[in-house]
Amino acid sequence: MNRKQFLRVVYVGLATIILLGIINSNSVMGQRGINLSTLRSTSLSKHNTYRSTHHSPNMTLSSSLNNSAQSWANHLASNGIFQHSKTN
Numbered sequence: 001m002n003r004k005q006f007l008r009v010v011y012v013g014l015a016t017i018i019l020l021g022i023i024n025s026n027s028v029m030g031q032r033g034i035n036l037s038t039l040r041s042t043s044l045s046k047h048n049t050y051r052s053t054h055h056s057p058n059m060t061l062s063s064s065l066n067n068s069a070q071s072w073a074n075h076l077a078s079n080g081i082f083q084h085s086k087t088n
Contacts, residue, residue: 036070040061040066041061044059044060044061047059068087072085
């Protein structure tokens with residue numbers, strides 16, 4: 001590959017990255033907040049469907065576990081970190 005071909009590939013790649021960034025930022029900005037209750041129940045349903053393929057019993061939602069997880073997620077987001085909690 002000569003220099004001209006190389007630069008063409010680089011420019012096309014950069015243009016693609018920029019275009020995808022613009023598209024993604026526009027689609028994210030147009031989104032509304034998620035319905036957490038729907039997300040939780042849908043996720044649990046999908047997970048239980050998978051568990052059933054292994055003959056495992058269904059899991060159920062736990063308000064206390066959801067509250068604990070949400071509290072930790074809020075802590076991570078507000079501090080700009082990503083790590084496991086130290087609690088069981």
